[in-house]
Amino acid sequence: MKTFSLRKKPMLLAATAALALSLSACGGTGGGGTSTSSTDEAPYKVAENVSVSGSPTFDAIKAGGKVRIGVKQDQPGLGFKDAATGEYTGFDIEIAQWIAASLGLSKDKIEFKPIPSASRESAITNGDIDYYVGTYSITDKRKQQIDFAGPYFVTGQGLLVKKDNSTITTEKDLSGKNVCSATGSTPIQNIKANFPDTKTTEFDTYSQCVEALKSGQVDAVTTDQAILIGYAAQEPDSLKVVGEPFTTEKYGVGLKKDDTALRQFINKTLTDGGSVWQKIYDKTLGQSGTKVQQPAVDNY
Numbered sequence: 001m002k003t004f005s006l007r008k009k010p011m012l013l014a015a016t017a018a019l020a021l022s023l024s025a026c027g028g029t030g031g032g033g034t035s036t037s038s039t040d041e042a043p044y045k046v047a048e049n050v051s052v053s054g055s056p057t058f059d060a061i062k063a064g065g066k067v068r069i070g071v072k073q074d075q076p077g078l079g080f081k082d083a084a085t086g087e088y089t090g091f092d093i094e095i096a097q098w099i100a101a102s103l104g105l106s107k108d109k110i111e112f113k114p115i116p117s118a119s120r121e122s123a124i125t126n127g128d129i130d131y132y133v134g135t136y137s138i139t140d141k142r143k144q145q146i147d148f149a150g151p152y153f154v155t156g157q158g159l160l161v162k163k164d165n166s167t168i169t170t171e172k173d174l175s176g177k178n179v180c181s182a183t184g185s186t187p188i189q190n191i192k193a194n195f196p197d198t199k200t201t202e203f204d205t206y207s208q209c210v211e212a213l214k215s216g217q218v219d220a221v222t223t224d225q226a227i228l229i230g231y232a233a234q235e236p237d238s239l240k241v242v243g244e245p246f247t248t249e250k251y252g253v254g255l256k257k258d259d260t261a262l263r264q265f266i267n268k269t270l271t272d273g274g275s276v277w278q279k280i281y282d283k284t285l286g287q288s289g290t291k292v293q294q295p296a297v298d299n300y
């Protein structure tokens, strides 16, 4: 499986083209995800008469008439809230809306709740949200508290530095450096566990780390490369992504533990969507020129 990488690889481009062809050949619908040919509107329809029998979360969504989805709000390209309009955009947001549509909920029935990395498990277990879509890596530790549908995307830990930095080119250069990441994230845990000579600085969000990088408080920001590419793209004159991804991060949809009916329903939406995933990718992260394939779901 290919990870989301900064470099464009000719072989991968060919593989993606082949995949796009085979996906359009089989077409297909699933979980209410009917494909349409228009590029302007969403590449799926809001499903009708949905039932997810045995799902307490779905029962609560139906009773309340809306779905509360946990997301990120400061990660351009993935989960981003426009301060002026209040509108959310990005790959994760589109995936979240696609899943909502497959459950029968249109955009106006969605309430997005911005929740930082460290608070995701508690937001799910407390019932503050119905599901979470926000650069959320599937890990065995998190699976002790919650369940994951997916994965729906694969990336890996990377590094963001100032444009004029020439001392950090890969993770091997982090000794003696001060690296910033978000509390409760897999990248901060990896640095603490495997880079003993590296100093760490933590904030709730990655945008706070980016500010600390720009002000010279830290030498690098580390998190998933897909996230860092979004920050670098916003300020290409002052920031750059360096090195290759040095972990594998598989993004899942966070759900209440043991809501197996909902987990299987979302996995079916992701699996049976035909070209929906590719269209969502192309209009969001794919705008940077990168090409990746939809990963297979893990129906554990």
Ligand code: GLU
Pocket: 117, 134, 135, 136, 137, 182, 184, 185, 186, 187, 223, 224, 249
């Ligand atoms: N994917 C990693 C994680 O789930 C880093 C990104 C994030 O904090 O959302 O911890």
